[in-house]
Structures are given as C-alpha cells and as structure tokens.
Amino acid sequence: MTSADTLKGFKRDGRVVIVGASLAGLRAAEALRDEGFTGSLTMIGDELGEPYDRPPLSKQVLTGWVPAGGTTLPRRRDINAEWLLGVPADGLDLATNHVHLADGREVPFDRVLISTGVRARPWFVEAEAALDGVFVVRTREDADGLQRALAAGPSRVLVIGAGFTGSEIASICRERDIPVTVAELASAPLVGALGAVIGDVAADMQRAHGVDLRCGVKVTQLEGDAQGRFHRAHFDDGSTIDADVAVVALGGIRNTEWLRDSGLAAGPWGIACDTGCRALDLNGLITDDIFVAGDVARCPNPIYEYRLISLEHWVNAVEQAQVAAHNMVSAQADRWPHLSIPTFWSIQFGVNIKSVGVPTFADEVVVTQGSVPDHRFVAAYGYQGRVTAAVSFNNAKWLDHYRQLIETAAPFPPPCPTPDEPVDAKPVPVDFPGPTLLAQGATVVVTGHDPSERRVTAAWQHR
Amino acid sequence: MTTTESPDILRRILDYSARADPYPLYSELRETPVALQEDGSYVISTYRELTGILHDPHLSSDVRNLSRPMAAAEARTTPSFINLDPPEHDRLRRLAMRHFGPPHTPGLVTGMEPDLTATVSGLIDDFADKQQIDIVEDFAYPFPVTVICHLLGVPREDEPQFHVWVNAIIDSLDYDPKTDPKEKLDNGMQATTDLREYLGGLLEQRHGRPGDDLLTRLANDDGPDGRMTDDEIVSTANLLLIAGHETTVNLITNGMLTLLRHPQVLQRLRDEPDLIVPLVEELLRYEPPVHIIPWRAAYSDITVADTVIPKGSQIMLMLASGSRDPDRFHDPDRFDPDRQDNQHLGFGSGIHLCFGGPLARLETQIALTELVRRLNRPRLVADPPPYRPSPILRGPIHLHIEQS
Structure with a gap:
C-alpha cells in the first residue's frame, strides 16, 4: 500500500483524539471535518459542558452584561464527535497510541491533537486560596463566582497581578464603582508583555480611573476572619489592606503534567512543536502522529529567529488549530507551516x-x-x-x-x-523586567557520550 | 510593476461608454497593479495593494498634502472628515459616531428597522398595481433620501431644492480641466456653497433646542471631545446628506438589476428571505455603489508592490476593481450570494471605512427583500439600463421594469 493509500484510509476511517475541548480543540475538530476527515473523532475535556469562549470572562461576564453560561462557542459546523467530558486525561502512551483518562479509561488513536491549554496559577498558600472571597479567573465557574461577589457590592477588591487579566478586572471594578487596589510586583501594569514605556501609560490609565495602584510590592499573606472569609491582605513592605474580595491574576500554568511520562518535549513552558504543529519528543526530534495547538503549544517562529514561542492568544489558538487539523490529514508535501504574526487585544478603562x-x-x-x-x-x-x-x-x-x-x-x-x-x-x-521575574528551574538534563547514546531526560527523574 | 501604458485604460474607464460594464477594463488595468499616469498620479487596482495602502498611515486624505492643487469643487471648502487625516479626522468622526453607533448610541440603526420597512412598504404600495416601474425614481432614490432626511433632521419637502445641488456636486467630482467645460466645475462649486448655506440655516435653529435628529444632537453635544464648530457640523451634515443617499440609491438599484439578471437567485430570495444578508455583501463586492476613491495623497514616500510613490503624488484607488481581483476572490465575475470568504471593498477599508455602512446594509436588505416579495414576475425593459454620468458613484439613472 502506498503512503497515499494509507492517508486516504486514515481520512476515511482513522481515529483522531483531541485532548482539550476548548477553543483550539473545537476549531481543530471543525477543520478536520472541513478537510474531509470522516473517521472517528473523540473530544476529551476536563470541564463539563460545551466548549466556551474565555475572553468575555474577564470583561462582559464580570460587568453582568453577559451571563457566564452565555459564552458557549458558536459551532461552525457539525463535527459528529464522541465527547468524553468531565474527566481529565492523565497520560499519553506513544508505544501503544492510547490516551489514559483519570478514571482509568483508555482511548486509542491513530493521531492525537493536544490542546490542553492553561489553568490559572493559584494563590501559593492553599489554605489562603480556599478562603471565601478569593478568586482566580479562568473558567466559566470562576467568572460566575466573581461576578456574584462584585454584584454583592464589596467594600474593596484587591487584584493581585497587573497583567492583562488583572488590569481588565480592575477596570470592571471601577466601571461598577467598586474601590479596587491593584498590587503588582513589577514597576507598572502590563510591563511583562509591553515594556516600561507602555506600562507607564497603563499605570496612568489605572490611576486616572481611581485605581489604588501599588507597584513593586508583593502580597505575602491573605488573611481570613473567623468565618473563613478573606478580609485583609499583607504586603512585603509591612503594610496591609482591608478588602472583601481578592482576585489572584498571576498568569497561568500550562497543562502539561499529564505528559510527564509521555516522552514528549513537555514542561512548564509548554509542548515544543514545529511550525507544522507536530510535537517534538524529549530529544527534540519530530514526531509524526502527535500534534499540538493553542495556549499549550510552544512553536518556532521564523520571523523571530526561529525561537520557540508560547502564546496565550485567542487568534493563535484558532490559527494553530486550523494548521494542525490540515496537517493531520495531509501528506508531508502538502503540509502548511503556522507562520502568522501574533495578535491580541484587550479592553480596559x-x-x-x-x-x-x-x-x-x-x-x-x-x-x-x-x-x-x-x-x-x-x-x-x-x-x-x-x-x-x-x-x-x-x-x-x-x-x-x-x-x-x-x-x-x-x-x-x-x-x-x-x-x-x-x-x-x-x-x-x-x-x-529582568530574567529574575521570568526564570524557570531546569526541566531537562542530557546524558550519554557517543552521538548514538546522547539522550535527553526529564530533570525530575534525576532528583 | 509600474508602466505608463495604462493611462489609456483609465481614460477608457472614465469615459461614459464604459459605464454599463467597466469590469473588462478593470481586468486589463489590474495587469499593472500600481500604474503611473502621464500627469504623475498613480492608479492602484489590485486587492492586496488596495488593502495595503488603505491601512498605510502615510496615505493622506487631505488635499493640502498634494504637491499639485486639485481642481474639484470639494477642495475649496472646509473639509469634512472624509477629507481629513488623524488626529482631526478621528476627532470629528468620533463626535459624529457618538450619535450614530456604538459604543455611545448602540442600537440606533437596528431600531430604525420598523420605520425603514414602513417607508419601503409605502413606496411599493404606490406602484404595486402599475405595470411599468422606474425602480430609481419610484423607489431607490426616494427611500434613502427619506431616511437620511429624517436621521439628519432635514425637511423632506426641501428635497427638490437640494437634489439639484447634490447632482451638480456629484457631477463635478470627476471634473477634468482638459476635457470638461469649466461650467461643470463652477456649477459644482456654486452648489457646494448653496448646500452649505442651506444646512447652516437649518443648524442655526437647532442650538439650544431639544431633538433627536443628528443636526440637533451635534449642535448641542457636550461629550468628552467637546462640540463641533458650526462650520464642522455643516461639513459633516453635508457629507452625510450626500453620501447617505447618492450611494444607497445605486446599491439598491444595482441590486435589483443584478437580481433581474439572475432570476434563479431572485427566486431563491423569495423562498429564503435570510439569504438577503450574504446577498447584499456579495452585491457590495460584485456591483458596489462606489467604484473609485478619486484621489488620496502620499504624505511621504509610500512603497506599494515594489513601486515607490513619491511624496505629494495623487493616488486613485479602484475599489470596485479590487473586489473583482481573481488573486483574491475565486471566480470573481460570478455573482454568488453563497460566497463564504467575502471581505469586499464595497465600503472601503481602514479608518475611512464607510461611516453609514450599517445603515446602507439594512436599507438595502429591507428594500430588496420587499421588492422581490411584492413585485409580480418583474422583468427588465432594457439591459443594460441607462447609467448616471459618474464613474465614481456608478449606477443606473433609470431602471425600467415591467411586471404582470
């Protein structure tokens, strides 16, 4: 059988599993069907319910304009998929081509797309994170809870972290006429993404809208009252502030832990892939049946010296999904590179x-x-x-x-x-900001001496 | 990329004989995406180059940035925002948009739907029993005029008066000192003065008065950007009055003409009224009301498709040609209301994107849906119909149809 026949057979009755049923996963599924894939399609997602859109969660949902349940992603076509929702994947076996689910089920595949995205970085002290009134914003439930807390008319909201999400939430608080304090470790809001010049503009905007903006400070403790309600935050300069709501907006953690034993180049920085969205293995060698898209992908961009870049942008998820889906059902010569220039947007103040x-x-x-x-x-x-x-x-x-x-x-x-x-x-x-604000620990070590023996292994296996 | 062979093509496009079907000439023109003319101006006709330059901040809409002065009448008066650059353009457009669309006035256009439908129904009632109808005189002209008069706060009964002025202004837009009688320019200039005086007179009565029309709201605005001067309000009203109906009349008429030339699509629209939304988008691509942006200016050197257009050059943008570019649109000369990827240039692009686009869309959607629903087996009396003189705002001057 020629490889063209194999591809034809795969397109007709192959098995595709998509792990991660959010924007990238859904769009990839739709694109696969658009491309004429008629085989079986399985969507695995840890959240229950239909795939939904996240940008409104820190904007229109928090103003109360759009209910959290009203953010379901529009369907561009029927995808005829089997949905396995509410259970996360906890392993990927590339020897037998199976995805393991946390409840013990095993899902076989011929090709798999990984689009497990990012989760909110929680407050670092679990007991404090569990206080009533402490929120992160990543899921529909998160946004719904915060919206209710804002609607209750808190005396003050503390936003920890002035990246885009934190700044948008602070903006909503001011729009709802709620006093808000923003605490940011860097010198200004948005500095990590846009640099100090634009950061200063963002700081002006926040202050002009009545935000109590505190930069260069670290929140050290979230204190609860006897009923377990958050009521006070402590800063590293010894000061405190009283508030009823704390929003932890310290960025995200890429959902790659489940791939720890998979042999893929997966770590806190994402899953490395080529511009065709094919995953790299731990050694940096390309795989053939494993694809990656969305926030979790770490993809080289030729414009930027071929550096591997992870982007938590809506448009990036959509475009990578399109490219990944196309490449999953195309012969090598017909594959597309993901070469778009990143774009993102925010609305605040x-x-x-x-x-x-x-x-x-x-x-x-x-x-x-x-x-x-x-x-x-x-x-x-x-x-x-x-x-x-x-x-x-x-x-x-x-x-x-x-x-x-x-x-x-x-x-x-x-x-x-x-x-x-x-x-x-x-x-x-x-x-x-300097690398101290961005640094990660080592994730891999290299072993072996002869070129045929040189291998990468995950750092945790050497501890 | 640049040659001087194409001036002849442009002249043939502008010549009245090409009015009924300029598209084969556009196709010839696109062989030179950026064409230098004998007079030093540049003509751009391909989709990628048009969208590129429409988003290029070095492209100026201000006549004062042309190295050679303009002849057209509009060059001599206080410019409206269509002929200005940022930051003035942005300020004036923002001030006008405050009263027309989101975020300050969301739902205005959508809220007009019942009125628009009533106006359309009334006009159709008047000719429903006639066998011979002129779609232009009986329908496509009076409808948008009624709408824009109401929106602006201009008395509908003054229409016979300003109709003459608007026609003279449109006629003078493509004034060419080499071939046209000077009278054409003089008439346009006089009409510009008369129309401005007329609008100024209306505005005087609006200060300090309550009212929902645009003139009144502009006259009494107190937003964060302050208020337009009276001169600026007159320029804005002037722009919206002209653009508000001289374009929509062509879109509706072109639409009816196109449907009569595609009877299967017309029948489909009767059966599936929802088809009207993509159909009007396809119409904006296939038979747009605005064919040409007659001039823009290079504020500094602009590079388009490897051609450097020097600072001060006059640039003509052939929007309707771009929307028929086969490098952008599959089978571009086919009218296909099911077309998926349809980012046409019917409303332009960039910061000067048509201000009234949302209204024009809704007007045309309602107009064509109702015409198709109520006319009984309509057919064209003459194909092609007679056209208006302008190659810029292109459309039939009459569209005679018969029905059973």
Whole structure:
C-alpha cells in the first residue's frame, strides 16, 4: 500500500483524539471535518459542558452584561464527535497510541491533537486560596463566582497581578464603582508583555480611573476572619489592606503534567512543536502522529529567529488549530507551516489595546502615531533595526500596516513621517523586567557520550 | 510593476461608454497593479495593494498634502472628515459616531428597522398595481433620501431644492480641466456653497433646542471631545446628506438589476428571505455603489508592490476593481450570494471605512427583500439600463421594469 493509500484510509476511517475541548480543540475538530476527515473523532475535556469562549470572562461576564453560561462557542459546523467530558486525561502512551483518562479509561488513536491549554496559577498558600472571597479567573465557574461577589457590592477588591487579566478586572471594578487596589510586583501594569514605556501609560490609565495602584510590592499573606472569609491582605513592605474580595491574576500554568511520562518535549513552558504543529519528543526530534495547538503549544517562529514561542492568544489558538487539523490529514508535501504574526487585544478603562508581533522581542520602542497623553496612539517595537511588533491604544485600524512591516523586516524606526506623528517621536529602550521575574528551574538534563547514546531526560527523574 | 501604458485604460474607464460594464477594463488595468499616469498620479487596482495602502498611515486624505492643487469643487471648502487625516479626522468622526453607533448610541440603526420597512412598504404600495416601474425614481432614490432626511433632521419637502445641488456636486467630482467645460466645475462649486448655506440655516435653529435628529444632537453635544464648530457640523451634515443617499440609491438599484439578471437567485430570495444578508455583501463586492476613491495623497514616500510613490503624488484607488481581483476572490465575475470568504471593498477599508455602512446594509436588505416579495414576475425593459454620468458613484439613472 502506498503512503497515499494509507492517508486516504486514515481520512476515511482513522481515529483522531483531541485532548482539550476548548477553543483550539473545537476549531481543530471543525477543520478536520472541513478537510474531509470522516473517521472517528473523540473530544476529551476536563470541564463539563460545551466548549466556551474565555475572553468575555474577564470583561462582559464580570460587568453582568453577559451571563457566564452565555459564552458557549458558536459551532461552525457539525463535527459528529464522541465527547468524553468531565474527566481529565492523565497520560499519553506513544508505544501503544492510547490516551489514559483519570478514571482509568483508555482511548486509542491513530493521531492525537493536544490542546490542553492553561489553568490559572493559584494563590501559593492553599489554605489562603480556599478562603471565601478569593478568586482566580479562568473558567466559566470562576467568572460566575466573581461576578456574584462584585454584584454583592464589596467594600474593596484587591487584584493581585497587573497583567492583562488583572488590569481588565480592575477596570470592571471601577466601571461598577467598586474601590479596587491593584498590587503588582513589577514597576507598572502590563510591563511583562509591553515594556516600561507602555506600562507607564497603563499605570496612568489605572490611576486616572481611581485605581489604588501599588507597584513593586508583593502580597505575602491573605488573611481570613473567623468565618473563613478573606478580609485583609499583607504586603512585603509591612503594610496591609482591608478588602472583601481578592482576585489572584498571576498568569497561568500550562497543562502539561499529564505528559510527564509521555516522552514528549513537555514542561512548564509548554509542548515544543514545529511550525507544522507536530510535537517534538524529549530529544527534540519530530514526531509524526502527535500534534499540538493553542495556549499549550510552544512553536518556532521564523520571523523571530526561529525561537520557540508560547502564546496565550485567542487568534493563535484558532490559527494553530486550523494548521494542525490540515496537517493531520495531509501528506508531508502538502503540509502548511503556522507562520502568522501574533495578535491580541484587550479592553480596559475604556481603551481598546491591540497588538501585533511579539513586543518582548524588541530592544527599542517608538510612538509613531497619535498622542500618548490622550491614550490614542500606535507604538512600534524594533529589534536590531527592524520592526518586530506594534501596539495600539484606541488606534487598531492601523495595525495591518505594522503587520506588513514586521513580515517584510522593515527598518526600525519607520523612516517616513505620518500625518499625526508626535513631534518628539524618538526611539527609547524598551525596558522589560529582568530574567529574575521570568526564570524557570531546569526541566531537562542530557546524558550519554557517543552521538548514538546522547539522550535527553526529564530533570525530575534525576532528583 | 509600474508602466505608463495604462493611462489609456483609465481614460477608457472614465469615459461614459464604459459605464454599463467597466469590469473588462478593470481586468486589463489590474495587469499593472500600481500604474503611473502621464500627469504623475498613480492608479492602484489590485486587492492586496488596495488593502495595503488603505491601512498605510502615510496615505493622506487631505488635499493640502498634494504637491499639485486639485481642481474639484470639494477642495475649496472646509473639509469634512472624509477629507481629513488623524488626529482631526478621528476627532470629528468620533463626535459624529457618538450619535450614530456604538459604543455611545448602540442600537440606533437596528431600531430604525420598523420605520425603514414602513417607508419601503409605502413606496411599493404606490406602484404595486402599475405595470411599468422606474425602480430609481419610484423607489431607490426616494427611500434613502427619506431616511437620511429624517436621521439628519432635514425637511423632506426641501428635497427638490437640494437634489439639484447634490447632482451638480456629484457631477463635478470627476471634473477634468482638459476635457470638461469649466461650467461643470463652477456649477459644482456654486452648489457646494448653496448646500452649505442651506444646512447652516437649518443648524442655526437647532442650538439650544431639544431633538433627536443628528443636526440637533451635534449642535448641542457636550461629550468628552467637546462640540463641533458650526462650520464642522455643516461639513459633516453635508457629507452625510450626500453620501447617505447618492450611494444607497445605486446599491439598491444595482441590486435589483443584478437580481433581474439572475432570476434563479431572485427566486431563491423569495423562498429564503435570510439569504438577503450574504446577498447584499456579495452585491457590495460584485456591483458596489462606489467604484473609485478619486484621489488620496502620499504624505511621504509610500512603497506599494515594489513601486515607490513619491511624496505629494495623487493616488486613485479602484475599489470596485479590487473586489473583482481573481488573486483574491475565486471566480470573481460570478455573482454568488453563497460566497463564504467575502471581505469586499464595497465600503472601503481602514479608518475611512464607510461611516453609514450599517445603515446602507439594512436599507438595502429591507428594500430588496420587499421588492422581490411584492413585485409580480418583474422583468427588465432594457439591459443594460441607462447609467448616471459618474464613474465614481456608478449606477443606473433609470431602471425600467415591467411586471404582470
């Protein structure tokens, strides 16, 4: 049988299992059917219920405008799948091609797509995290609970972490006229994603809207009252603040633990893959039947020196799902690379923030259009004299142009003036927080001496 | 990429003889995506290049950035936001949008649906029993005029007066000093002055008065951006009045013409009224009301498809050609209301994306649905129908049909 026949047979009656039934998983399933895959399709998800959309959970759901249950993802087509919901996968056996579920079931596959995403990083003290009034926001239930707590009219909300989610939640609190304190370890909000220049703008925005913003501080303890209700937080400078609600917005943890024994290149940084969304094994060698998409994928981007980049962006999940699904049912010569330029958006304090490219891949930033004091501008990011990213505040319609600049490695700073260029536009250092804020421990070690013996093993196996 | 061979094609496109079917000429034009003309201006006709330049912040809509002054009448008055760049464009458009759409006025257009349906029904009642109908005079013109007058707060009964001015202004848009009588330009300029004076007169009565129409709301606005000056309100009202009906009349008429040329689609629309939504999108691609953005200016050097367009150059954007570009749309010359991937240029793109697009969509959806529902076996009297002079805002001047 030729490989073309094998592929045809697989498309006709092969078995695809998708682990992770959220945006990337659903879109991949739809794309597989669009591509003519008629075999069996199994969707595995740890949450009960239909796949739903997460961006509204920190926005329209928290204002009370959209009920948490109203975020179900629209279906683009019938996918005719078997749904195994409410039980997480806890292992992947590549020798026998089975996914193990936590309840002991085993699901066989010919090809598998891993789209297990990210979960909220919980507060580091379990007992404090369990206090009434302490929230994270990742799932529909999380958002529903926080929405109820906000509707009850708390005297103050403490948001721990001023990344995008934390800042959006602070914005909702102000919109609902709830006093809010934001505590951020870095020098300003959004600094980790966008650098100090834009971080300062974000800090201005928060303060102008009445947020009690405290930067360069660490929350050390969440204190509960006798009824187990959160009522006070302690900071590392010795100060305290009284509040009824604490929202822990310290980013996410990629759901890769279940792959610990799988032999895949999976770790806290995600699952490494090639641009075709095929997973790498622990040695960095490409696999053939294992695909990855969404927040959990760590994919090289040629524009950024082929660095492996994980993106927790809605658009990235959709695009990777499309590419992964196509490649699952295509011969090698027909496979697509995932080569899009990342984009994301946020809405906070009445401002639409949108970005294209990878702002952290930059050494300088310059405001190219508009006015920073008015919170209406575009800033371009450059690395070694070329444009690598741009961010807009209430000016998103220009970003397509900047995407083209990134794709064509156009010179930075952009040389030609525009009608609303700020008079004092000049590039400044982008100023991201140092590696101490970002570092992870070692995840692997290399063993063996002869080239035929050299192997990577997971670090935990050596402890 | 750039040649000077194509000026002849552009001249043939602008010539009235091409009005009924400019599409084969657009196809020839696209062989040179960025075409330098004898007068130093550039014509862009392919989809990728058009969308690229429409999002390029170096492209200016302000006539003052042209190295050679413009002849057209609009160049001599206080510009409306369509002819301005950021930050002025953004401020004025924002001030106008406050009273027209989200986030400050959500639901305005949707809320107009019952009124629009009633207006359409009334017009159709008037000719339902006639065998001979002029879709333009009897329907596609009076409908959007009624709507925009109501929205702006312009008395409907003044229509005969401003109709003459608007026609003269549209006629002067493509004024060419080499071939056109100077009278065409003078008429346009006089009409611009007269229309502005008329709108200024209406505005004077609106200050300090309550009311829901746009003129009144603009005259009494107190939002975060402050208030438009009276001069700015007149320019804005002028723009919305002209754009609010001179474009929609063509979209509705082109729509009816296209349906009569595709009887199976017409029958489908009778049977499946929901088809109207993608159908109007396909119409905006296939037979759009605005064919050309006659001029934009290079604020600084702009590179398009490896061609450097020097600062100060005049740039003509052939939107309707871009929407028929086979490199972007599969089988582009086929009218296919089921087309999935249909990011047409019917409303332009970028920061100048049609302000009234949501209203034009709804007007056309209601107009065509009701026409198809109520006309009894309509057929074209003449194909092609006679066209209006303008190659920019292109559409039939009459669309005579017969019904049983």
